[in-house]
Amino acid sequence: MIAAREEILPILREKLGNAIQEVFEKSPKRIYLEVKSENIPEVSRVMFRELEARFQIATGIDTPGAIEILYHWAFDLYECLVTIRTKLDREKPEIESIAPFCPAAEWIEREMWELLGITFKNHPDMRHLLLKDDWPEGNYPLRRNSKKDQA
Amino acid sequence: MPKKTIIPIGPYHPLQEEPEFFKLHVEGEKVVGLDIEIGYNHRGIEKLSESKTFEQTVFLVERICGICSTSHPIACVQAVEDAGDIEVPERVLYIRSVIGELERIHSHLLWLGLAGHFLGFNTVWMWVWRYRESVLDMMEHITGNRNHYAMMKPGGVRRDILPEDIPGIKKTLDGLVKPLALFRDAVIDDPVIHARTKGVGILTKQQIIDYGALGPTARASGVKIDTRKDYPHAAYGLVDWKVITAENGDVFDKTVVRILEMFESIKIIEQCLDKLKTVPGPVDSNPKAIKPGDGIGHYEAPRGEVFHYIRSDGTNRPVRHKVRAPSFMNVPTDRVAVMGQSIADATIILAAVDPCYCCTERMIAIDADTRRTALRSPDLLRLSQEKTELLKRELGKEGPKLDFGVPS
Numbered sequence: 001m002i003a004a005r006e007e008i009l010p011i012l013r014e015k016l017g018n019a020i021q022e023v024f025e026k027s028p029k030r031i032y033l034e035v036k037s038e039n040i041p042e043v044s045r046v047m048f049r050e051l052e053a054r055f056q057i058a059t060g061i062d063t064p065g066a067i068e069i070l071y072h073w074a075f076d077l078y079e080c081l082v083t084i085r086t087k088l089d090r091e092k093p094e095i096e097s098i099a100p101f102c103p104a105a106e107w108i109e110r111e112m113w114e115l116l117g118i119t120f121k122n123h124p125d126m127r128h129l130l131l132k133d134d135w136p137e138g139n140y141p142l143r144r145n146s147k148k149d150q151a
Numbered sequence: 152m153p154k155k156t157i158i159p160i161g162p163y164h165p166l167q168e169e170p171e172f173f174k175l176h177v178e179g180e181k182v183v184g185l186d187i188e189i190g191y192n193h194r195g196i197e198k199l200s201e202s203k204t205f206e207q208t209v210f211l212v213e214r215i216c217g218i219c220s221t222s223h224p225i226a227c228v229q230a231v232e233d234a235g236d237i238e239v240p241e242r243v244l245y246i247r248s249v250i251g252e253l254e255r256i257h258s259h260l261l262w263l264g265l266a267g268h269f270l271g272f273n274t275v276w277m278w279v280w281r282y283r284e285s286v287l288d289m290m291e292h293i294t295g296n297r298n299h300y301a302m303m304k305p306g307g308v309r310r311d312i313l314p315e316d317i318p319g320i321k322k323t324l325d326g327l328v329k330p331l332a333l334f335r336d337a338v339i340d341d342p343v344i345h346a347r348t349k350g351v352g353i354l355t356k357q358q359i360i361d362y363g364a365l366g367p368t369a370r371a372s373g374v375k376i377d378t379r380k381d382y383p384h385a386a387y388g389l390v391d392w393k394v395i396t397a398e399n400g401d402v403f404d405k406t407v408v409r410i411l412e413m414f415e416s417i418k419i420i421e422q423c424l425d426k427l428k429t430v431p432g433p434v435d436s437n438p439k440a441i442k443p444g445d446g447i448g449h450y451e452a453p454r455g456e457v458f459h460y461i462r463s464d465g466t467n468r469p470v471r472h473k474v475r476a477p478s479f480m481n482v483p484t485d486r487v488a489v490m491g492q493s494i495a496d497a498t499i500i501l502a503a504v505d506p507c508y509c510c511t512e513r514m515i516a517i518d519a520d521t522r523r524t525a526l527r528s529p530d531l532l533r534l535s536q537e538k539t540e541l542l543k544r545e546l547g548k549e550g551p552k553l554d555f556g557v558p559s
Contacts, residue, residue: 057479
C-alpha cells in the first residue's frame with residue numbers, strides 16, 4: 001500500500017491518527033514519532049502487521065525526565081527508518097508487551113526489563129536474558145543511579 | 152510416553168568467541184524443543200561506551216566480535232555521522248566497502264569450512280581454510296592486522312589503500328575465484344551433501360518475518376533484504392552487484408547463498424579498487440564536534456544487519472549507545488528450525504544461522520531421569536559425521552571431490 005518513501009509519513013499520520021503526539025523528520029530517511037505508552041501495542045501492531053515494517057530492535061534509555069523506549073522499524077523497500085518513541089514514568093515504568101504478536105521483540109523486552117527495570121505486561125516468557133538468574137532485584141545496570149559495587 | 156531427554160550444548164569452550172547455551176529437548180532421535188540461554192559473555196559494552204569519546208567508541212565496538220570486527224565499526228561511525236550530519240569524502244566510501252567485503256569473504260569461508268567439518272567432510276574444511284588465509288594476509292597487508300583492522304573513524308578511514316598495492320590485491324583476488332568455483336560446484340552437485348542438507352532445518356518466509364531474522368538466513372528463505380542494497384551506503388550504491396536469494400530456507404540454500412555471495416563480494420572489491428585508482432583523497436573529513444541529536448547507523452555484516460543507535464548531547468561522548476548484532480535476531484529462529492528434526496542434524500541446523508559455531512562443538516547429553524551423561528560433544532559430532540558416511544555408502548558416492556593440484 002506504500003508506493004514511495006514520501007508516502008510513509010502521510011500514511012503513518014492517517015493510520016495512527018491521534019496516537020501521534022509529535023513528529024520529527026530528521027531527514028527523509030529518518031523519521032521520529034512520539035506516541036503515548038498506552039498506544040504502543042496498537043501502533044506496533046499497525047507497523048508490524050499492516051504496514052509490514054521490519055522490527056529492527058528497541059532501545060531503552062534512562063533520561064532525567066523519563067525512561068524512554070525507542071522502537072526502531074525499518075521500511076526496507078523505501079530506504080526509511082521510523083523510530084517510535086514513548087516515555088514512561090521513572091517511578092513505575094510499565095508498558096504492554098508487543099511480543100505476543102511480534103516474536104522478534106521477545107528477547108529485547110527481556111533485556112530492557114533486567115537492564116532498565118521496565119515491566120512488560122503480558123510478556124510470554126519473562127525471565128533473565130543476559131544477567132544471571134540470582135541478580136539482585138532492583139539493581140538495573142543501565143539506570144543512571146545503578147549500584148556499581150553490586151554488579 | 153517416550154522418555155524425554157535434555158541435551159545441553161555449551162555454554163563454554165576455549166574456542167568460542169561468544170558462549171551460548173542451547174538445551175535440546177529430545178524424544179528418542181527427535182528434537183521436540185529448544186531452550187536458548189545467552190549472557191555468559193555479557194560485557195556491558197553499551198554502558199562502557201557511555202564513558203568513551205566518539206572516536207574511542209569505534210575501537211570498543213570493534214572488539215564485540217572477532218569475525219565481524221569491521222561491521223560494527225562501520226555501523227557505529229555511520230550512526231555518529233548520521234547524528235552529526237557529517238559528510239564523508241568519496242574515496243572513503245570505496246575503502247570502507249573493500250574492507251567490509253574482504254571481511255565477508257573470510258567470514259563466509261570460515262563458516263563453510265566448519266560446516267564441512269560438522270558434516271564430516273574434513274577435506275573441505277582444510278582446503279577452505281587454506282584459501283581463507285590468503286584473505287587474512289591481504290587484510291594484514293592493507294590494514295596492518297589480520298583481524299581488528301582499526302580502519303574506521305567518524306568522518307573517514309584511518310589508512311588509505313595505496314595505488315601501488317592495488318595490483319597485488321587484485322592478483323590475490325583473482326587467485327580466489329578458481330577455488331571458490333570448485334567449492335561451489337562441489338557443494339551444489341554433490342548428492343551426499345544434498346542428502347544431508349536439503350529439506351533440513353527449514354525456515355519459512357513467515358517465520359523469518361516474525362522473528363525479524365537477517366542476512367543469509369533471511370535471504371535463503373526468499374526474503375530479499377540486504378542493508379547494502381536497501382540503504383545504499385559506503386560504495387554499495389556506486390558499483391554493480393546483485394543480492395543473492397534462494398527459496399527453500401533449508402541448510403543447503405543457506406550454504407549456497409553464502410558461497411554465491413563471495414563471488415558478488417569479489418565483484419564489488421574489484422570495482423572499488425578500479426575506482427580507487429582515479430578517485431582522489433582525502434580519506435578523512437576531520438569532524439570537530441557532534442551536535443546534539445539521535446543517529447542510526449546500520450551495515451550488512453556477514454551474518455546480517457548490524458544496528459547502532461547513538462544519542463549525542465553535544466559533548467564528545469554518547470549519552471546512549473545501543474548495539475544490536477544480527478545473531479540477536481537470528482539465534483531465536485533456531486527454536487523453530489530444529490523442531491521435529493533428528494539429533495544428528497541438530498549440529499548443522501544450529502550452525503546454519505552462523506552463530507558462534509564453536510558452541511556446537513561442546514555437547515553433552517544427560518538423561519533427564521537419571522542425570523547420567525549419555526552423550527558428549529565428540530559423540531554428537533560423530534553422530535553427524537556417521538550419518539554422512541552411511542549416506543555415502545547408500546548412495547555409492549564419495550562426497551565432494553576437490554582437485555586443486557599442488558598448492559602454489
